[in-house]
Structures are given as structure tokens and as C-alpha cells.
Amino acid sequence: MSETAATSSSVPSGETTITSRPPWWRHAVTYQVYPRSFADGDGNGVGDIPGITSRLPYLRDLGVDAIWISPFYTSPQHDHGYDVADYCDIDPLFGTLTDADALVARAHELGLRLIVDLVPNHTSSEHPWFRAALAAAPGSPERARYMFREGRGPNGDEPPNNWASVFGGSAWTRVPDGQWYLHLFDSSQPDLDWRNPEVGDMFEGVLRFWLDRGVDGFRVDVAHGLVKEASLRDQVLPQGERPQSGVDVNGPAADEVVDQPMWDQPEVHDIYRRWRRVLEEYPGDRMLVAEAWAQTAEALARYVRADEMHQAFNFAWLQAPWSASAFAKVISGTLEELLPVAAAPTWVLSNHDVVRHVTRYGGGAVGLARGRAATLAMLALPGSAYVYQGEELGLEQVEVAPEDRQDPTWLRTRNTDHPEVGRDGCRVPIPWSGSKPPYGFGADGSEPWLPQPDSWAPLTVEAETGDPDSTLEFYRRALAARREHAGAELGETVELFDLGGAAAGAGDGADVLAFRRDDLTVIVNCGTTPVELPAGEVVIASQPLTGTTLPPNASVWLH
Structure with a gap:
């Protein structure tokens, strides 16, 4: 499928008009x-x-x-x-x-x-493939689906490398025949070898x-x-x-x-x-x-x-x-x-x-x-x-x-x-x-x-x-x-702009994000002081507004 879906409609001339939607x-x-x-x-x-x-x-x-x-x-x-x-x-x-x-x-x-x-x-260590790998010998096709390797050091007692598990500890676990298998997460989650077709x-x-x-x-x-x-x-x-x-x-x-x-x-x-x-x-x-x-x-x-x-x-x-x-x-x-x-x-x-x-x-x-x-x-x-x-x-x-x-x-x-x-x-x-x-x-x-x-x-x-x-x-x-104001009908260009000098990173407690998408303006006040809003109709605000200012920790959409 392409990234646009084509639809057709008949027009008075009898021709077909093709429009695209995302x-x-x-x-x-x-x-x-x-x-x-x-x-x-x-x-x-x-x-x-x-x-x-x-x-x-x-x-x-x-x-x-x-x-x-x-x-x-x-x-x-x-x-x-x-x-x-x-x-x-x-x-x-x-x-x-x-x-x-x-x-x-x-x-x-x-x-x-x-x-x-x-x-x-x-996979899980209880997946049929891994059970078969444990039952098979080193070098077997069953083990080739996973990352089994020989250890380092005397008698292969040390893991094959120094990789750590995301969940803590070593990323390697040893099996009874002396080989080690890789698990970048828990030992119950052996990594597959994606070089194996x-x-x-x-x-x-x-x-x-x-x-x-x-x-x-x-x-x-x-x-x-x-x-x-x-x-x-x-x-x-x-x-x-x-x-x-x-x-x-x-x-x-x-x-x-x-x-x-x-x-x-x-x-x-x-x-x-x-x-x-x-x-x-x-x-x-x-x-x-x-x-x-x-x-x-x-x-x-x-x-x-x-x-x-x-x-x-x-x-x-x-x-x-x-x-x-x-x-x-x-x-x-x-x-x-x-x-x-x-x-x-x-x-x-x-x-x-x-x-x-x-x-x-x-x-x-x-x-x-x-x-x-x-x-x-x-x-x-x-x-x-x-x-x-x-x-x-x-x-x-x-x-x-x-x-x-x-x-x-x-x-x-x-x-x-x-x-x-x-x-x-x-x-x-x-x-x-x-x-x-x-x-x-x-x-x-x-x-x-x-x-x-x-x-x-x-x-x-x-x-x-x-x-x-x-x-x-x-x-x-x-x-x-x-759905009504910020959907697919708006352009995908975002224009970041300064809000009357109180721009992102400005001093005096001001820390304001302001951007536009077509006719939609969005203001986010990350600072500690209220900021004056530009002219426009309020579409929605994250908290109630008083007058024409946006309080700290609030955002608003304006037309």
C-alpha cells in the first residue's frame, strides 16, 4: 500500500477526480x-x-x-x-x-x-525452540537459533563478554554443558540469533x-x-x-x-x-x-x-x-x-x-x-x-x-x-x-x-x-x-516563535513555548509568572483562564 489512499468521485463532466487522504x-x-x-x-x-x-x-x-x-x-x-x-x-x-x-x-x-x-x-526460555536448544549439543542447529557461545577464562568459567542485562547483572547465563547464552533482558528471555534465516x-x-x-x-x-x-x-x-x-x-x-x-x-x-x-x-x-x-x-x-x-x-x-x-x-x-x-x-x-x-x-x-x-x-x-x-x-x-x-x-x-x-x-x-x-x-x-x-x-x-x-x-x-482543529487537514509545518519577548528560556520567570500550525497557535507556560496571550479565539485551555493571561503550568490553543 502507498502512504496515501486514493478515492474517486464522479463529476458532472463524467471524468474521475482522484483525491488522496493520509x-x-x-x-x-x-x-x-x-x-x-x-x-x-x-x-x-x-x-x-x-x-x-x-x-x-x-x-x-x-x-x-x-x-x-x-x-x-x-x-x-x-x-x-x-x-x-x-x-x-x-x-x-x-x-x-x-x-x-x-x-x-x-x-x-x-x-x-x-x-x-x-x-x-x-523468546521465553519455555519456547519449544529454546527447550530443544537446551536438549541439543553445542554447535547443533537447535542452538544456532539463539546466541550460545563458549565462555572465557579457565575452563570457560567467565561470560563470553562484558555485556550487562537491561534488568541488571550479566547478560549471560551458563547451561550445564558449559556453554553460555545471551539474554539482554531476564535469563528467562534468551536472545534469538537473527543472522539465522x-x-x-x-x-x-x-x-x-x-x-x-x-x-x-x-x-x-x-x-x-x-x-x-x-x-x-x-x-x-x-x-x-x-x-x-x-x-x-x-x-x-x-x-x-x-x-x-x-x-x-x-x-x-x-x-x-x-x-x-x-x-x-x-x-x-x-x-x-x-x-x-x-x-x-x-x-x-x-x-x-x-x-x-x-x-x-x-x-x-x-x-x-x-x-x-x-x-x-x-x-x-x-x-x-x-x-x-x-x-x-x-x-x-x-x-x-x-x-x-x-x-x-x-x-x-x-x-x-x-x-x-x-x-x-x-x-x-x-x-x-x-x-x-x-x-x-x-x-x-x-x-x-x-x-x-x-x-x-x-x-x-x-x-x-x-x-x-x-x-x-x-x-x-x-x-x-x-x-x-x-x-x-x-x-x-x-x-x-x-x-x-x-x-x-x-x-x-x-x-x-x-x-x-x-x-x-x-x-x-x-x-x-x-479532531476538529488539529487533525490531518492542518499542515505538518510547525513554526516556533517568540511570544512578545517572553520566549523559551527568557528571564524574569518566563519560560514559554509558542508555536503555530497554520491558523492554530499553541502557547505553553513553563515559567513561574503569568504571560500575556496574543489576540485570538480560545479553542481549549488546560486550565481555566482569567482575562487575557496564561497562568504558569498551563497551555492554550488559539485561533
């Missing part, structure tokens, strides 16, 4: 569903596919265009579904293939597109399996990690530094470019060219979006060249602090780097791997105000936006007690010199109704898999619905305003 994903707002924490349909304390299906009308009414569902495949759940044992079946914890088919059908009936998560960097063939089959069932796209997990530097050499580290994974799943990566022989190798792009050809065989503008933690905007742009991925997550927006100058830098840098490849930008503030943005922006009333303001700015930018479940309720990061934490990041590091709290705090099941846990999450009030705070009663969908001051109603208004 594919749906180019300007979509996509809502991420973390299935075990969204809605529990069977009352066992864990969210599932029937629960998601039952809540699809809520998502339609919220005003999103698509949903992305984190993995629901057969899995031992050591990493909550990102350790896949069967890519072509549903884990009984979440339902059945029949449930998945019903979900796809119902989503399409409601006008929602469906994106599923694909995890190609590694069997791996590529298997995943083409997986793509076709789900495309044939009607899914509209794939979010590709660890898209930058599939191919490693062939030599598997040591990572070069500054003197005195310990090995690092190069990816920080709990927040921003370091600004400096570091040596990463395990990530972002040139050969990875051949994989996505093959996948793109597969998707183009199917109707309906099927799409691929990359979770690629590239170190530079230029490197990220390579993933969205015309014959590769359709989109890549713009983590620079998520990583930016509450600062007009930082936001302006991300906007200009993103658009500049994507221009040569004519790709659509993406904007995201939170997901299942990072601290929720209300908390990152300071928490409490200030963090919430800033979160709404940043959301309004994001929704005015060209391209597509991704919303993480619960952010429309204003949820903050939860402080999960150590005894309740389940993230492998915490489990692997809790007894080390560098413990990581893990990601459980952004994955707590969201509240739907009622005044105490489980807030309508489950069918019969069963205890959720992670405890919910007692303070969430005012933040349920039920409590916020109809309250004009609530974050939920703000999101509904903002998404409606985007």
Missing part, C-alpha cells in the same frame, strides 16, 4: 492497553481480553482512534508477557484465540484500529498469522536490538565505569553517545524491509511502529525510511524535562530529522516502562497541571500521539511496597549494590468505579495482582465522568478539539 496511522491517537492492568473480565485479579472488549465503548467515547495491546501471547509471565512461549496463541490468563477474534471484530465495529505487540528480540522465516509466519486475523499493525518491542555486532566484542567503557545495557527502561538514557555493540546494528534494517513488504500485501494501511531506543535523532530516522517502519516512538519528547526550551528543542529536532525520510512524527508522555509523567513533572497539583499542559501541546503537534492507560484519569506513579513488587528489574537487583525499584508503579490496575479497591477492576471484586492505593476513589472513571474539572473530561475535550 493513512489512518499518520495522525491517529493510539491508547496503550496493558492487559493485566486494564479490566478483569473473569474476577481472578488479572486483566484479560474479555475485559478489554467490554471497555471498548469507553475508549471510543474517550475519542481515540486505535488501541495498542501489550503482549497477550502464551507465556510463563516472568516478564508479564514479554517472554513469549507461543506467538500464535493466547495465554489462558488472558483468554483464547476466540476472545482475540471477538476483540478485533468489536474494535472494528466501533471504528477502532487494533495494534498488537510483537516481541522479536527474544530460520528466525526470519518464523517471524514472517507470525506476522501473517495476525494479519490474517485482522489486526491493523504491530508495535515492535526492542526494535533496535535484534542484530548484535557479529564479533560479540566487549562493550568499551570509560575507565572505572561498570558495564551498562545502554537502555534505561525506567527513564531517560544518558545524553552522551556510548559504545553499544548490542544495539542498533545496520543489518537490523534488512529485517524491517522484509516486514514492510509483507504488510504491503494486505489491504487497509497496516502499520509497524518501532520501540527503538536510538542514541540520536538521525539514527532513529533510519527506522522510518520509506521501505521500513511506518513510525518509531519519539522518546525524546518523553525524556524532556518540564521546560519550554527543552520542548522546543525536541520539536525542532524531531521534525528536522524526519523531513528527509518524509515520516510522520510520534509523541508520547508515558508508557508501561517509565514513571508516569504527572509524577515526573513534580507530582500533586503542580504535576497534574503540567501533565495536562504537556498533553495539550502534544495533541496539537503534527503526526500521531500515544496515550497510556490511566493518564486520562491523572494517575501518578504508585509507590509499590517491596513485598508486592513483581518486575524482574527489581527481582534481579534487589540484593545488589545497585537495586532498581522496577516498573510496577506505572502498572497498577486502573480504577473504574466505587470508593475503595479494587475500584470495579474485576468482575467480583477480587484482589488485583498489584495493590491499588486507598486514595484513588476520586480518580475512578465513574467519579470523573461528568465533572468538568476532571482530567478525564479534559482529555475528552482535548481529543475532540484535536
